[in-house]
Amino acid sequence: VTVYVPRDSTALALGADQVAADITEQARQRGVNIKLIRNGSRGMFWLEPLVEVATAEGRIAYGPVETEDVAGLFDADFLNGGQHRLALGLVEEIPYLKKQERLTFARVGITDPLSLEDYLAHEGYAGLRRALDMSSEAVVQEVLDSGLRGRGGAAFPTGIKWKTVAATQAAQKYIVCNADEGDSGTFSDRMVMEDDPFMLIEGMTIAALAVGASHGYIYVRSEYPHAIAALNHAIVSASNANYLGENILGSHSSFHLEVRKGAGAYICGEETALLESLEGKRGVVRAKPPLPAIEGLFGKPTVINNVISLASVPVILARGAAFYKNYGMGRSLGTLPMQLAGNIRHGGLVEKAFGVTLRELLIDFGGGTASGKPIRAVQVGGPLGPYLPPSLFDTKLDYEAMAAVGGMLGHGGIVVFDDSVDMAKQARYAMEFCASESCGKCTPCRIGSTRGVEVIDKIVAGEPRQAVVQIKLLRDLCDTMVNGSLCAMGSMTPLPVLSALDHFPEDFGDGALNQA
Ligand code: SF4
Structure with missing residues (x-):
């Protein structure tokens, strides 16, 4: 029987390691054979640690599981999907998950994040494979056609950045991933890095192929030790299996990838300050121009994109631009992984096509405040986002619709406050x-x-x-x-x-x- 216990930071903070150890020990004592997989989180944080058991009908979920629940779960025959007060039924049928449109997060919570084999078994590297059969211009065009805009907050078209770097002649070009996720209430970058790191690596490799870059850096905030460990593990696995390094890009070039740790400055999430920091200097903002696409890291043409932007690329290449832009509205195409945080009953990750309203997220998904008091304000888009009152909760989450009411989407973080806020x-x-x-x-x-x-x-x-x-x-x-x-x-x-x-x-x- 296969049992899943998440290894994501949120689950770890809530005791997942101990629960995993208890399940292993109980199985040993009872002479039951189990295979325990440490998967990523499904992003339903109020249910963590969320234990899943593979059955013929699908995965049955139990949660939130605490160490004292483990013996009772075995007594209730949870390994065969038995009834228990923590039983949640088929995990895919939990409305919070079922109502989502997971493209970027399609694998998250399902696979073992550290297993390249599992990644490959779930459409991993399908995007890069298709890209390798295309010209680099066609890869850039596919990203342009998808309508993908920077998910870090600025919403600048990703394909235009790539096109500029591709068109700039230089012996050396770089791909830099901005993983300095510092906005309040955000964790989607962290989840990608911890729960599906190969997806980010694949996205960066496709970017390298498209613009002719040979080196990449992932700049991760130091507060994310589990993300750094997962990425380093995945980079070694990908290199050993020739998905990185000399061979993957065939006649095109080679691609080498490294993780760099930030030192906890919010401003290092600003792309030019990040480049300064990567160069070993103090994180001070550079005046633009020159654009990083023309003179970026060490003065060389540089693609600098947020984690979610790069992680969205594999599915765009695998399924095609037309498939991706079928989601969303207006000029906001595709999906956005939104993060519900603050005073919210059901905090977690919700990936939906652009166009979902704030009210749907706060009420249908979030279930209102954790305190049970009315919501008075929400802050969308991090610490620089405006506070929105309930009269604006029917606004659609789309870059332009939010701007029209004086708001912003930023990196998709939504922090909720009840009526006790000053x-x-x-x-x-x-x-x-x-x-x-x-x-x-x-x-x-x-x-x-x-x-x-x-x-x-x-x-x-x-x-x-x-x-x-x-x-x-x-x-x-x-x-x-x-x-x-x-x-x-x-x-x-x-x-x-x-x-x-x-x-x-x-x-x-x-x-x-x-x-x-
Ligand atoms: Fe940006 Fe100027 Fe503030 Fe530095 S001092 S963070 S450049 S606005």
Whole structure:
């Protein structure tokens, strides 16, 4: 009997290693033969550790399993899908999973992330195989035609970056994967790296083939030790099996891949600061131009893409651009792995085609707040995303539709707050975050954020008349940050600040309320 216990960080944090050890020990004591596989997580975090058993009907799930439940599961004959209070039925039939459209995450939770054999048995390397039969121009065109836009947050067409690098003549080109996932409430990059690392490697290899690059780097934040370990393991397996290194690209070139560990700076998720850091320097934002596609890592043409962008490439190549762009709406094509976090009952990963509404995600998938209180605000798109009130929950999650209501999709992180949240404190926090994470290169961001904290304190503490003056000052300051900052850190920090003030003026005292 095959039993699955996830090895994903979320499951580990909830005791999966101990549960796996207990299942092995119980099986030994009872003389039962089992094969225990450490799979990836299905992304239903409130059910972790989610144990699955392979039966003739499909995989039956039990969860959340704690160490004291293990003996009872054996007593209930769970190895044959027996009934137990933790039984959840066929895992694929759990509505949270069944309602998703998993293209990038199609294998996640199903396979053993460290097994190349398992990857190959589940359509792994089908994309690269097809790419090897195409010209490099045709590969770039396929990515362009798919409509794939950067999933890190900027939503820039991935194919255009690739085309620029491909067209730039140079003896050396690089593929860099931005895995510095620093946005609040996000974990989709981490899940790809821990739960399906070969997919990222395949996506980067296809990128290398398309633009003629021989070296790749995956820049991973240091807070992700399990992701780093999984990637390093997968890189060695892929190299040993000739899926990386000298032979894979045949007559095209060779491709070598390395993992590099960041040191925990939010700004190193900004592509040019990341390149500086990769070069061994302090993570300071570079002025553009030149674009990284023309002068990137070590001054060479560089494709720099987020994990999810690169991980979406294998399915695009395997199934074709037409298949991929059949999902989504308008100019937002394909799917986006969204991440439900914060005060939410059913937190986890939901991959859906663009066009799903916030309400569907928060209620149908998320089940409302964990506290049971009403949702008051959500922040979509990380710490630089605006706070959205319930009146905007019917907005479709699509880059343009979100922008039209003053929002953004970013990396797909959704952080939920109930009615106990103090939005003035959240606005203050946005300025404080900017002050501590600013790279310091430009004044509006470096100094403006510190002044912003002070001004918000004055608004909240001040007499109504004084608060009115300070609110005007805050708006002026935000205007300067928006227009005078070199990168998104400074220019977007005003979004959470002003959205909190505009949608929730009552939290900023009488002065703000009267003005609203
Ligand atoms: Fe650095 Fe902030 Fe200027 Fe960006 S906006 S370059 S983070 S100082």
